[in-house]
Amino acid sequence: MTKINFVFLIAVTIFLCCLYACKEDDGLSVQECTPQPSFTTFVEGKQQRVGDVDAGRNFLLYGDYVSSGVPYDVYLAVFGPDNENILERTGDNAVVRYDFSAVDAPNGARVIAPNCLQCHASTINGEFVMGLGNAGADFTADQSGQLPLVDAVIFGQYGDGSPEWEAYQPFRLATAATAPYLVADVRGANPADKLAAVLSAHRDANTLVWNETPAYEIPQELIPTDVPPWWVLKKKNAMFYSALGNGDFCRFLMGSSLLTMANDSTAQQLDDKFPDLLAYLYTLEPPVYPENINNTIAEEGKAIFAENCQECHGTYGTEASFPNLLVDLQRIGTDPLLVEGYQGTHYEYMVNWFNNGWFGQDPNGGQLVARNGYLAQPLDGIWASAPYLHNGSVPTLEDLLNSSQRPTYWKRSFNTSDIDFEKVGWNYTVETSKVDSDTYDTTKEGYGNQGHYFGDNLSSTERSALIEYLKTL
Ligand code: HEC
Numbered sequence: 001m002t003k004i005n006f007v008f009l010i011a012v013t014i015f016l017c018c019l020y021a022c023k024e025d026d027g028l029s030v031q032e033c034t035p036q037p038s039f040t041t042f043v044e045g046k047q048q049r050v051g052d053v054d055a056g057r058n059f060l061l062y063g064d065y066v067s068s069g070v071p072y073d074v075y076l077a078v079f080g081p082d083n084e085n086i087l088e089r090t091g092d093n094a095v096v097r098y099d100f101s102a103v104d105a106p107n108g109a110r111v112i113a114p115n116c117l118q119c120h121a122s123t124i125n126g127e128f129v130m131g132l133g134n135a136g137a138d139f140t141a142d143q144s145g146q147l148p149l150v151d152a153v154i155f156g157q158y159g160d161g162s163p164e165w166e167a168y169q170p171f172r173l174a175t176a177a178t179a180p181y182l183v184a185d186v187r188g189a190n191p192a193d194k195l196a197a198v199l200s201a202h203r204d205a206n207t208l209v210w211n212e213t214p215a216y217e218i219p220q221e222l223i224p225t226d227v228p229p230w231w232v233l234k235k236k237n238a239m240f241y242s243a244l245g246n247g248d249f250c251r252f253l254m255g256s257s258l259l260t261m262a263n264d265s266t267a268q269q270l271d272d273k274f275p276d277l278l279a280y281l282y283t284l285e286p287p288v289y290p291e292n293i294n295n296t297i298a299e300e301g302k303a304i305f306a307e308n309c310q311e312c313h314g315t316y317g318t319e320a321s322f323p324n325l326l327v328d329l330q331r332i333g334t335d336p337l338l339v340e341g342y343q344g345t346h347y348e349y350m351v352n353w354f355n356n357g358w359f360g361q362d363p364n365g366g367q368l369v370a371r372n373g374y375l376a377q378p379l380d381g382i383w384a385s386a387p388y389l390h391n392g393s394v395p396t397l398e399d400l401l402n403s404s405q406r407p408t409y410w411k412r413s414f415n416t417s418d419i420d421f422e423k424v425g426w427n428y429t430v431e432t433s434k435v436d437s438d439t440y441d442t443t444k445e446g447y448g449n450q451g452h453y454f455g456d457n458l459s460s461t462e463r464s465a466l467i468e469y470l471k472t473l
Protein backbone atom coordinates (compact mmCIF):
# COMPACT_ATOMS: atom_id res chain seq x y z
CA MET A 1 0.00 0.00 0.00
CA THR A 2 2.71 2.46 1.03
CA LYS A 3 4.75 1.41 -2.00
CA ILE A 4 1.91 2.16 -4.37
CA ASN A 5 1.31 5.53 -2.79
CA PHE A 6 4.97 6.40 -3.06
CA VAL A 7 5.11 5.56 -6.78
CA PHE A 8 1.88 7.39 -7.32
CA LEU A 9 3.23 10.46 -5.56
CA ILE A 10 6.38 10.52 -7.70
CA ALA A 11 4.32 10.12 -10.86
CA VAL A 12 2.06 13.00 -9.91
CA THR A 13 5.04 15.18 -9.03
CA ILE A 14 6.75 14.49 -12.35
CA PHE A 15 3.51 15.13 -14.20
CA LEU A 16 2.90 18.44 -12.42
CA CYS A 17 6.51 19.56 -12.88
CA CYS A 18 6.33 18.93 -16.61
CA LEU A 19 2.96 20.57 -16.90
CA TYR A 20 4.32 23.62 -15.13
CA ALA A 21 7.68 23.81 -16.88
CA CYS A 22 6.23 23.24 -20.33
CA LYS A 23 3.73 26.04 -20.20
CA GLU A 24 4.90 28.56 -22.75
CA ASP A 25 3.47 31.62 -21.01
CA ASP A 26 5.21 31.15 -17.67
CA GLY A 27 8.54 32.38 -18.90
CA LEU A 28 10.30 29.04 -18.56
CA SER A 29 11.88 27.67 -21.68
CA VAL A 30 10.82 24.27 -22.93
CA GLN A 31 14.42 23.12 -22.44
CA GLU A 32 13.98 23.18 -18.66
CA CYS A 33 11.26 20.55 -18.87
CA THR A 34 12.71 18.33 -21.52
CA PRO A 35 15.82 18.65 -23.69
CA GLN A 36 13.79 18.44 -26.88
CA PRO A 37 11.16 20.66 -28.51
CA SER A 38 7.56 20.08 -27.49
CA PHE A 39 5.49 17.51 -29.38
CA THR A 40 8.60 15.77 -30.60
CA THR A 41 10.04 12.36 -29.74
CA PHE A 42 13.63 11.25 -30.15
CA VAL A 43 13.80 8.24 -32.46
CA GLU A 44 16.27 5.70 -31.20
CA GLY A 45 18.63 3.93 -33.63
CA LYS A 46 20.19 0.48 -33.75
CA GLN A 47 23.55 -0.79 -34.93
CA GLN A 48 23.33 -1.59 -38.65
CA ARG A 49 24.86 -4.45 -40.63
CA VAL A 50 27.21 -2.64 -43.00
CA GLY A 51 29.23 -4.57 -45.56
CA ASP A 52 31.51 -3.76 -48.50
CA VAL A 53 30.90 -0.59 -50.54
CA ASP A 54 32.11 -1.86 -53.95
CA ALA A 55 30.27 -5.14 -53.60
CA GLY A 56 27.18 -3.11 -52.70
CA ARG A 57 27.36 -0.94 -55.80
CA ASN A 58 27.88 -4.02 -57.87
CA PHE A 59 24.88 -5.74 -56.32
CA LEU A 60 22.72 -2.66 -56.87
CA LEU A 61 23.59 -2.44 -60.57
CA TYR A 62 23.92 -6.13 -61.52
CA GLY A 63 22.25 -8.05 -58.66
CA ASP A 64 19.34 -10.47 -58.87
CA TYR A 65 17.31 -8.98 -55.99
CA VAL A 66 14.51 -8.95 -58.54
CA SER A 67 14.96 -12.23 -60.38
CA SER A 68 12.15 -12.47 -62.89
CA GLY A 69 11.19 -10.42 -65.93
CA VAL A 70 10.99 -10.47 -69.70
CA PRO A 71 13.57 -12.47 -71.71
CA TYR A 72 16.71 -10.44 -72.50
CA ASP A 73 16.25 -10.83 -76.26
CA VAL A 74 12.65 -9.70 -76.14
CA TYR A 75 13.64 -6.58 -74.22
CA LEU A 76 16.33 -5.70 -76.76
CA ALA A 77 14.00 -6.38 -79.68
CA VAL A 78 11.29 -4.11 -78.26
CA PHE A 79 13.35 -1.27 -76.75
CA GLY A 80 16.57 -1.54 -78.73
CA PRO A 81 19.99 -1.10 -77.13
CA ASP A 82 20.50 1.84 -74.78
CA ASN A 83 23.68 3.51 -75.98
CA GLU A 84 24.02 6.00 -73.13
CA ASN A 85 25.23 3.46 -70.56
CA ILE A 86 25.07 6.15 -67.90
CA LEU A 87 26.16 3.70 -65.18
CA GLU A 88 29.11 2.46 -67.27
CA ARG A 89 27.98 -1.10 -66.78
CA THR A 90 29.81 -3.91 -68.54
CA GLY A 91 28.77 -7.16 -70.22
CA ASP A 92 25.24 -7.52 -71.50
CA ASN A 93 24.08 -4.82 -69.06
CA ALA A 94 26.02 -2.20 -71.05
CA VAL A 95 23.10 -1.84 -73.48
CA VAL A 96 20.33 -1.99 -70.88
CA ARG A 97 18.68 1.19 -69.60
CA TYR A 98 19.93 2.19 -66.11
CA ASP A 99 16.70 1.35 -64.32
CA PHE A 100 16.64 -2.28 -65.50
CA SER A 101 19.17 -5.07 -64.99
CA ALA A 102 19.96 -8.21 -66.93
CA VAL A 103 20.02 -11.03 -64.38
CA ASP A 104 19.85 -14.82 -64.32
CA ALA A 105 16.47 -16.12 -63.20
CA PRO A 106 16.65 -19.10 -60.79
CA ASN A 107 16.25 -21.50 -63.75
CA GLY A 108 19.16 -19.88 -65.60
CA ALA A 109 17.19 -17.92 -68.21
CA ARG A 110 18.58 -14.44 -68.83
CA VAL A 111 15.89 -11.88 -68.03
CA ILE A 112 15.50 -8.12 -67.74
CA ALA A 113 14.21 -7.10 -64.33
CA PRO A 114 13.42 -3.63 -62.95
CA ASN A 115 15.94 -2.40 -60.37
CA CYS A 116 15.90 0.10 -57.48
CA LEU A 117 16.79 2.97 -59.83
CA GLN A 118 13.27 2.90 -61.28
CA CYS A 119 12.44 5.08 -58.30
CA HIS A 120 15.82 6.01 -56.78
CA ALA A 121 17.79 7.72 -59.56
CA SER A 122 17.05 10.72 -61.72
CA THR A 123 18.57 13.60 -63.63
CA ILE A 124 18.46 17.17 -62.38
CA ASN A 125 19.59 20.15 -64.42
CA GLY A 126 21.09 17.74 -66.95
CA GLU A 127 23.10 15.74 -64.42
CA PHE A 128 22.41 12.10 -63.58
CA VAL A 129 22.21 11.70 -59.81
CA MET A 130 22.37 8.31 -58.13
CA GLY A 131 19.95 8.18 -55.21
CA LEU A 132 17.87 11.19 -56.22
CA GLY A 133 14.19 10.21 -56.02
CA ASN A 134 12.52 9.88 -59.40
CA ALA A 135 9.92 12.61 -58.98
CA GLY A 136 8.48 12.02 -62.43
CA ALA A 137 7.60 8.32 -62.47
CA ASP A 138 4.09 7.89 -63.80
CA PHE A 139 1.84 5.55 -61.82
CA THR A 140 -1.45 7.13 -62.88
CA ALA A 141 -2.65 4.15 -64.93
CA ASP A 142 -3.22 0.48 -64.09
CA GLN A 143 -0.29 -1.18 -65.86
CA SER A 144 -1.81 -4.66 -65.83
CA GLY A 145 -3.65 -3.83 -69.07
CA GLN A 146 -0.36 -4.28 -70.93
CA LEU A 147 0.26 -7.80 -69.65
CA PRO A 148 -1.74 -9.70 -72.32
CA LEU A 149 0.44 -8.14 -75.01
CA VAL A 150 3.69 -9.00 -73.23
CA ASP A 151 2.35 -12.50 -72.57
CA ALA A 152 1.56 -12.94 -76.24
CA VAL A 153 5.03 -11.85 -77.36
CA ILE A 154 6.89 -14.13 -74.93
CA PHE A 155 4.53 -17.04 -75.38
CA GLY A 156 4.62 -16.64 -79.13
CA GLN A 157 8.39 -16.64 -79.30
CA TYR A 158 9.29 -19.29 -76.72
CA GLY A 159 6.12 -21.28 -76.03
CA ASP A 160 4.61 -22.96 -73.01
CA GLY A 161 7.08 -24.91 -70.85
CA SER A 162 10.08 -22.94 -72.13
CA PRO A 163 12.60 -21.68 -69.53
CA GLU A 164 11.90 -18.11 -70.69
CA TRP A 165 8.15 -18.43 -70.10
CA GLU A 166 8.78 -20.01 -66.70
CA ALA A 167 11.31 -17.31 -65.73
CA TYR A 168 8.74 -14.64 -66.56
CA GLN A 169 5.97 -16.07 -64.34
CA PRO A 170 6.80 -14.58 -60.90
CA PHE A 171 7.04 -11.09 -62.45
CA ARG A 172 3.82 -11.62 -64.37
CA LEU A 173 1.88 -12.82 -61.32
CA ALA A 174 3.16 -9.98 -59.14
CA THR A 175 2.37 -7.35 -61.78
CA ALA A 176 -1.13 -8.69 -62.37
CA ALA A 177 -1.82 -8.77 -58.62
CA THR A 178 -0.37 -5.37 -57.70
CA ALA A 179 -0.96 -3.04 -60.66
CA PRO A 180 -4.70 -2.48 -60.08
CA TYR A 181 -3.86 -1.05 -56.64
CA LEU A 182 -1.00 1.21 -57.74
CA VAL A 183 -2.99 3.95 -59.41
CA ALA A 184 -1.95 7.42 -58.25
CA ASP A 185 -3.89 10.63 -58.79
CA VAL A 186 -0.95 12.55 -60.24
CA ARG A 187 2.27 11.78 -62.05
CA GLY A 188 5.20 11.74 -59.60
CA ALA A 189 3.18 10.32 -56.68
CA ASN A 190 4.78 7.01 -55.74
CA PRO A 191 2.90 3.89 -54.60
CA ALA A 192 5.82 1.96 -53.01
CA ASP A 193 4.15 1.50 -49.61
CA LYS A 194 1.06 0.06 -51.27
CA LEU A 195 3.19 -2.18 -53.48
CA ALA A 196 4.75 -3.71 -50.38
CA ALA A 197 1.33 -4.06 -48.76
CA VAL A 198 -0.18 -5.92 -51.71
CA LEU A 199 2.85 -8.20 -52.04
CA SER A 200 2.70 -9.07 -48.34
CA ALA A 201 -0.97 -9.99 -48.71
CA HIS A 202 0.05 -12.52 -51.38
CA ARG A 203 2.91 -14.16 -49.50
CA ASP A 204 3.06 -16.41 -46.45
CA ALA A 205 4.69 -14.43 -43.63
CA ASN A 206 7.19 -17.19 -42.83
CA THR A 207 7.77 -19.27 -45.96
CA LEU A 208 7.26 -16.18 -48.18
CA VAL A 209 5.69 -18.45 -50.81
CA TRP A 210 3.28 -16.77 -53.23
CA ASN A 211 -0.47 -17.30 -52.80
CA GLU A 212 -2.66 -16.30 -55.69
CA THR A 213 -5.48 -15.26 -53.34
CA PRO A 214 -4.66 -12.27 -51.08
CA ALA A 215 -4.99 -12.83 -47.33
CA TYR A 216 -7.53 -10.04 -46.89
CA GLU A 217 -9.56 -7.57 -48.87
CA ILE A 218 -7.01 -4.93 -49.83
CA PRO A 219 -8.33 -1.35 -49.77
CA GLN A 220 -8.29 0.25 -53.20
CA GLU A 221 -7.25 3.71 -51.96
CA LEU A 222 -3.62 4.71 -52.54
CA ILE A 223 -1.60 6.69 -49.99
CA PRO A 224 0.98 8.57 -52.09
CA THR A 225 4.56 9.50 -51.16
CA ASP A 226 7.40 11.37 -52.80
CA VAL A 227 10.60 9.30 -53.14
CA PRO A 228 13.18 10.42 -50.54
CA PRO A 229 16.83 10.85 -51.57
CA TRP A 230 19.22 8.08 -50.55
CA TRP A 231 22.03 10.32 -49.27
CA VAL A 232 20.10 11.32 -46.13
CA LEU A 233 19.78 7.73 -44.91
CA LYS A 234 23.15 7.74 -43.13
CA LYS A 235 21.85 10.35 -40.66
CA LYS A 236 18.60 8.63 -39.86
CA ASN A 237 17.90 6.28 -36.95
CA ALA A 238 14.77 4.90 -38.60
CA MET A 239 13.72 4.59 -42.23
CA PHE A 240 10.72 6.15 -44.01
CA TYR A 241 8.79 9.38 -43.52
CA SER A 242 7.10 8.36 -40.32
CA ALA A 243 10.21 6.63 -38.88
CA LEU A 244 8.38 3.37 -39.43
CA GLY A 245 11.43 1.25 -40.24
CA ASN A 246 13.16 0.26 -37.03
CA GLY A 247 15.98 -2.13 -36.38
CA ASP A 248 17.80 -3.74 -39.29
CA PHE A 249 17.65 -1.47 -42.38
CA CYS A 250 18.69 -4.29 -44.72
CA ARG A 251 15.37 -6.02 -44.10
CA PHE A 252 13.49 -2.98 -45.44
CA LEU A 253 15.77 -2.66 -48.46
CA MET A 254 14.88 -6.27 -49.20
CA GLY A 255 11.23 -5.35 -49.49
CA SER A 256 11.73 -4.91 -53.24
CA SER A 257 12.67 -8.57 -53.56
CA LEU A 258 9.15 -9.52 -52.49
CA LEU A 259 8.18 -8.80 -56.07
CA THR A 260 9.65 -12.01 -57.40
CA MET A 261 11.48 -14.05 -54.73
CA ALA A 262 10.65 -17.75 -54.54
CA ASN A 263 10.63 -18.41 -50.79
CA ASP A 264 12.39 -17.93 -47.46
CA SER A 265 15.58 -19.71 -48.52
CA THR A 266 15.94 -17.27 -51.46
CA ALA A 267 15.39 -14.50 -48.92
CA GLN A 268 18.07 -15.95 -46.66
CA GLN A 269 20.60 -15.91 -49.52
CA LEU A 270 19.73 -12.33 -50.47
CA ASP A 271 19.97 -11.25 -46.85
CA ASP A 272 23.76 -11.65 -46.95
CA LYS A 273 24.05 -9.19 -49.85
CA PHE A 274 22.05 -6.25 -48.51
CA PRO A 275 24.63 -5.11 -45.91
CA ASP A 276 26.90 -4.36 -48.91
CA LEU A 277 24.15 -2.37 -50.58
CA LEU A 278 23.56 -0.43 -47.36
CA ALA A 279 27.29 0.35 -47.16
CA TYR A 280 27.11 1.79 -50.67
CA LEU A 281 24.02 3.90 -49.87
CA TYR A 282 25.88 5.35 -46.88
CA THR A 283 28.62 6.70 -49.21
CA LEU A 284 26.27 8.77 -51.37
CA GLU A 285 26.45 12.56 -51.22
CA PRO A 286 23.96 15.16 -52.49
CA PRO A 287 24.58 17.08 -55.74
CA VAL A 288 26.01 20.57 -55.32
CA TYR A 289 23.73 23.55 -56.10
CA PRO A 290 24.64 24.44 -59.71
CA GLU A 291 24.09 28.23 -59.72
CA ASN A 292 25.84 31.04 -57.85
CA ILE A 293 25.15 31.51 -54.16
CA ASN A 294 25.44 34.88 -52.41
CA ASN A 295 27.52 33.94 -49.38
CA THR A 296 26.78 37.09 -47.37
CA ILE A 297 23.05 36.55 -47.66
CA ALA A 298 23.44 32.81 -47.04
CA GLU A 299 25.29 33.66 -43.80
CA GLU A 300 22.28 35.76 -42.70
CA GLY A 301 20.06 32.85 -43.64
CA LYS A 302 22.13 30.52 -41.51
CA ALA A 303 21.28 32.57 -38.41
CA ILE A 304 17.58 32.49 -39.32
CA PHE A 305 17.84 28.73 -39.76
CA ALA A 306 19.51 28.38 -36.35
CA GLU A 307 16.64 30.23 -34.73
CA ASN A 308 13.69 28.69 -36.55
CA CYS A 309 14.63 25.34 -38.04
CA GLN A 310 17.67 23.81 -36.40
CA GLU A 311 15.89 22.35 -33.37
CA CYS A 312 14.23 19.85 -35.70
CA HIS A 313 16.45 19.69 -38.80
CA GLY A 314 19.88 19.81 -37.14
CA THR A 315 23.09 21.57 -38.14
CA TYR A 316 25.16 21.27 -41.32
CA GLY A 317 28.73 21.82 -42.41
CA THR A 318 31.79 20.96 -40.39
CA GLU A 319 29.91 20.46 -37.11
CA ALA A 320 26.95 18.63 -38.53
CA SER A 321 24.47 17.05 -36.15
CA PHE A 322 21.06 15.53 -36.66
CA PRO A 323 18.52 15.25 -33.82
CA ASN A 324 16.30 12.43 -35.26
CA LEU A 325 13.06 13.90 -33.99
CA LEU A 326 9.62 12.64 -34.79
CA VAL A 327 7.20 15.57 -34.78
CA ASP A 328 3.65 14.79 -33.62
CA LEU A 329 0.90 15.19 -36.20
CA GLN A 330 -0.75 17.87 -34.08
CA ARG A 331 2.40 20.02 -34.23
CA ILE A 332 3.52 19.37 -37.82
CA GLY A 333 -0.01 19.48 -39.23
CA THR A 334 0.91 18.04 -42.64
CA ASP A 335 -1.35 15.56 -44.44
CA PRO A 336 -2.08 12.84 -41.87
CA LEU A 337 -3.14 10.01 -44.20
CA LEU A 338 0.23 8.22 -44.35
CA VAL A 339 0.63 8.21 -40.56
CA GLU A 340 -2.99 7.18 -40.06
CA GLY A 341 -2.62 4.45 -42.66
CA TYR A 342 0.03 2.73 -40.56
CA GLN A 343 -1.76 3.33 -37.26
CA GLY A 344 -5.08 2.10 -38.61
CA THR A 345 -6.44 -0.78 -40.61
CA HIS A 346 -5.03 0.30 -44.00
CA TYR A 347 -1.55 -1.12 -43.38
CA GLU A 348 -2.30 -3.15 -40.23
CA TYR A 349 -2.02 -6.50 -41.99
CA MET A 350 1.39 -5.67 -43.49
CA VAL A 351 2.77 -4.39 -40.17
CA ASN A 352 1.83 -7.64 -38.38
CA TRP A 353 2.92 -9.76 -41.34
CA PHE A 354 6.32 -8.11 -41.34
CA ASN A 355 6.94 -8.01 -37.59
CA ASN A 356 5.77 -11.54 -36.82
CA GLY A 357 7.08 -13.35 -39.88
CA TRP A 358 10.44 -14.00 -41.55
CA PHE A 359 11.32 -10.31 -41.90
CA GLY A 360 10.85 -9.46 -38.24
CA GLN A 361 11.51 -12.62 -36.25
CA ASP A 362 15.00 -13.55 -37.34
CA PRO A 363 18.03 -12.45 -35.24
CA ASN A 364 18.53 -9.78 -37.93
CA GLY A 365 14.89 -8.78 -37.88
CA GLY A 366 13.49 -5.34 -38.56
CA GLN A 367 10.31 -4.00 -37.01
CA LEU A 368 7.68 -1.69 -38.44
CA VAL A 369 6.65 0.75 -35.71
CA ALA A 370 3.61 2.92 -36.45
CA ARG A 371 4.13 6.31 -34.86
CA ASN A 372 2.05 9.43 -34.53
CA GLY A 373 3.98 11.89 -36.66
CA TYR A 374 6.64 12.55 -39.28
CA LEU A 375 10.41 12.57 -38.90
CA ALA A 376 11.97 16.00 -39.47
CA GLN A 377 14.12 15.06 -42.46
CA PRO A 378 17.78 15.92 -43.03
CA LEU A 379 17.89 18.78 -45.56
CA ASP A 380 21.13 17.90 -47.38
CA GLY A 381 20.79 18.56 -51.11
CA ILE A 382 17.26 19.86 -50.51
CA TRP A 383 17.45 22.13 -53.58
CA ALA A 384 17.45 19.02 -55.79
CA SER A 385 14.64 17.02 -54.22
CA ALA A 386 11.50 19.03 -55.03
CA PRO A 387 8.57 18.64 -54.68
CA TYR A 388 8.45 18.96 -50.91
CA LEU A 389 6.82 17.22 -47.95
CA HIS A 390 6.27 13.48 -47.71
CA ASN A 391 3.57 13.56 -50.39
CA GLY A 392 5.36 15.99 -52.72
CA SER A 393 2.48 18.45 -52.48
CA VAL A 394 4.54 21.67 -52.47
CA PRO A 395 6.51 22.57 -55.63
CA THR A 396 9.14 24.97 -54.21
CA LEU A 397 10.96 25.88 -51.00
CA GLU A 398 9.56 29.40 -51.10
CA ASP A 399 6.02 28.01 -51.14
CA LEU A 400 6.87 25.63 -48.32
CA LEU A 401 8.13 28.53 -46.21
CA ASN A 402 5.12 30.74 -46.99
CA SER A 403 2.00 28.63 -46.72
CA SER A 404 -0.36 31.30 -48.09
CA GLN A 405 1.52 31.05 -51.38
CA ARG A 406 1.16 27.26 -51.82
CA PRO A 407 -0.85 26.44 -54.95
CA THR A 408 -3.99 24.31 -54.60
CA TYR A 409 -3.86 22.95 -58.18
CA TRP A 410 -0.49 23.06 -59.92
CA LYS A 411 1.29 21.50 -62.83
CA ARG A 412 4.96 21.11 -63.74
CA SER A 413 6.47 20.13 -67.09
CA PHE A 414 8.26 17.04 -65.71
CA ASN A 415 11.34 18.21 -67.58
CA THR A 416 14.05 17.86 -64.93
CA SER A 417 15.85 20.97 -66.19
CA ASP A 418 12.73 23.12 -65.77
CA ILE A 419 13.89 24.43 -62.40
CA ASP A 420 12.95 27.62 -60.58
CA PHE A 421 16.29 28.66 -59.09
CA GLU A 422 14.77 31.60 -57.22
CA LYS A 423 11.94 29.91 -55.36
CA VAL A 424 14.02 26.71 -55.53
CA GLY A 425 12.06 23.80 -56.86
CA TRP A 426 10.02 23.13 -60.00
CA ASN A 427 8.66 25.79 -62.32
CA TYR A 428 4.91 25.32 -62.34
CA THR A 429 1.65 26.79 -63.53
CA VAL A 430 -1.36 27.31 -61.30
CA GLU A 431 -4.66 25.80 -62.40
CA THR A 432 -8.16 26.36 -61.08
CA SER A 433 -9.13 22.69 -61.05
CA LYS A 434 -7.73 19.30 -61.95
CA VAL A 435 -7.14 19.19 -65.70
CA ASP A 436 -5.36 15.88 -66.22
CA SER A 437 -3.03 13.41 -64.53
CA ASP A 438 -0.21 16.00 -64.51
CA THR A 439 -2.24 18.35 -62.27
CA TYR A 440 -1.42 18.03 -58.58
CA ASP A 441 -4.76 18.39 -56.75
CA THR A 442 -3.99 19.19 -53.11
CA THR A 443 -7.69 18.96 -52.15
CA LYS A 444 -7.58 15.19 -52.56
CA GLU A 445 -7.23 13.07 -49.43
CA GLY A 446 -3.58 12.13 -48.86
CA TYR A 447 -2.39 14.85 -51.26
CA GLY A 448 -2.96 17.81 -48.92
CA ASN A 449 -0.39 20.63 -48.73
CA GLN A 450 -1.28 21.91 -45.26
CA GLY A 451 0.96 22.13 -42.19
CA HIS A 452 4.63 22.92 -41.52
CA TYR A 453 3.95 26.63 -40.94
CA PHE A 454 7.40 27.37 -39.52
CA GLY A 455 8.36 29.86 -42.22
CA ASP A 456 5.14 31.88 -42.20
CA ASN A 457 6.19 34.54 -39.73
CA LEU A 458 9.41 35.43 -41.54
CA SER A 459 9.62 38.62 -43.59
CA SER A 460 10.20 38.13 -47.30
CA THR A 461 13.82 39.34 -46.89
CA GLU A 462 14.39 36.80 -44.13
CA ARG A 463 12.77 34.07 -46.20
CA SER A 464 15.00 34.70 -49.21
CA ALA A 465 18.07 34.72 -46.96
CA LEU A 466 16.96 31.41 -45.50
CA ILE A 467 16.48 29.96 -48.99
CA GLU A 468 19.94 31.21 -49.96
CA TYR A 469 21.31 29.22 -47.00
CA LEU A 470 19.28 26.11 -47.89
CA LYS A 471 21.00 26.14 -51.30
CA THR A 472 24.32 25.50 -49.55
CA LEU A 473 23.19 22.28 -47.80
C1 HEC B 1 8.44 1.67 -56.89
C2 HEC B 1 9.43 2.63 -56.46
C3 HEC B 1 10.54 2.15 -55.55
C4 HEC B 1 11.43 1.12 -55.76
C5 HEC B 1 11.51 0.18 -56.95
C6 HEC B 1 12.32 1.11 -54.63
N1 HEC B 1 11.97 2.12 -53.75
FE1 HEC B 1 12.93 2.64 -52.06
N2 HEC B 1 11.46 3.96 -51.61
C7 HEC B 1 10.43 4.31 -52.42
C8 HEC B 1 9.55 5.23 -51.72
C9 HEC B 1 8.29 5.87 -52.26
C10 HEC B 1 10.09 5.40 -50.43
C11 HEC B 1 9.50 6.24 -49.29
C12 HEC B 1 8.45 5.43 -48.55
C13 HEC B 1 7.97 6.03 -47.26
O1 HEC B 1 8.76 6.61 -46.52
O2 HEC B 1 6.77 5.87 -46.95
C14 HEC B 1 11.31 4.60 -50.42
C15 HEC B 1 12.18 4.54 -49.34
C16 HEC B 1 13.43 3.96 -49.41
C17 HEC B 1 14.47 4.15 -48.42
C18 HEC B 1 14.32 4.97 -47.15
C19 HEC B 1 14.87 6.33 -47.25
C20 HEC B 1 14.68 7.14 -46.00
O3 HEC B 1 15.35 8.16 -45.92
O4 HEC B 1 13.91 6.78 -45.09
C21 HEC B 1 15.56 3.43 -48.85
C22 HEC B 1 16.91 3.35 -48.18
C23 HEC B 1 15.18 2.76 -50.06
N3 HEC B 1 13.89 3.12 -50.38
C24 HEC B 1 16.00 1.88 -50.76
C25 HEC B 1 15.57 1.13 -51.85
C26 HEC B 1 16.34 0.05 -52.46
C27 HEC B 1 17.72 -0.38 -52.02
C28 HEC B 1 15.59 -0.44 -53.47
C29 HEC B 1 15.91 -1.60 -54.38
C30 HEC B 1 16.26 -2.84 -53.71
C31 HEC B 1 14.36 0.35 -53.52
N4 HEC B 1 14.38 1.27 -52.49
C32 HEC B 1 13.37 0.22 -54.46
C33 HEC B 1 10.24 3.85 -53.71
C34 HEC B 1 10.89 2.77 -54.28
Ligand code: HEC
Nearest residue numbers: 308309312327332334374375376377387388389390454455
Ligand atom coordinates in the same frame (compact mmCIF):
# COMPACT_ATOMS: atom_id res chain seq x y z
C1 HEC C 1 9.00 21.31 -35.03
C2 HEC C 1 9.95 20.74 -35.96
C3 HEC C 1 10.26 21.47 -37.26
C4 HEC C 1 10.66 22.78 -37.41
C5 HEC C 1 10.84 23.84 -36.35
C6 HEC C 1 10.90 22.94 -38.82
N1 HEC C 1 10.64 21.79 -39.50
FE1 HEC C 1 10.88 21.45 -41.45
N2 HEC C 1 10.05 19.62 -41.29
C7 HEC C 1 9.67 19.04 -40.11
C8 HEC C 1 9.01 17.78 -40.39
C9 HEC C 1 8.45 16.82 -39.37
C10 HEC C 1 9.01 17.64 -41.78
C11 HEC C 1 8.38 16.51 -42.58
C12 HEC C 1 6.89 16.83 -42.78
C13 HEC C 1 6.20 15.99 -43.82
O1 HEC C 1 6.87 15.53 -44.75
O2 HEC C 1 4.98 15.83 -43.74
C14 HEC C 1 9.68 18.80 -42.31
C15 HEC C 1 9.91 19.02 -43.65
C16 HEC C 1 10.69 20.06 -44.15
C17 HEC C 1 11.09 20.20 -45.52
C18 HEC C 1 10.73 19.26 -46.66
C19 HEC C 1 11.70 18.13 -46.71
C20 HEC C 1 11.46 17.23 -47.89
O3 HEC C 1 12.30 16.36 -48.11
O4 HEC C 1 10.45 17.35 -48.59
C21 HEC C 1 11.87 21.32 -45.60
C22 HEC C 1 12.55 21.87 -46.83
C23 HEC C 1 11.90 21.90 -44.29
N3 HEC C 1 11.18 21.10 -43.43
C24 HEC C 1 12.56 23.08 -43.98
C25 HEC C 1 12.40 23.74 -42.77
C26 HEC C 1 12.87 25.07 -42.51
C27 HEC C 1 13.66 25.92 -43.48
C28 HEC C 1 12.48 25.38 -41.24
C29 HEC C 1 12.67 26.68 -40.51
C30 HEC C 1 11.93 27.81 -41.02
C31 HEC C 1 11.80 24.22 -40.69
N4 HEC C 1 11.76 23.26 -41.65
C32 HEC C 1 11.33 24.11 -39.40
C33 HEC C 1 9.86 19.56 -38.84
C34 HEC C 1 10.24 20.86 -38.57
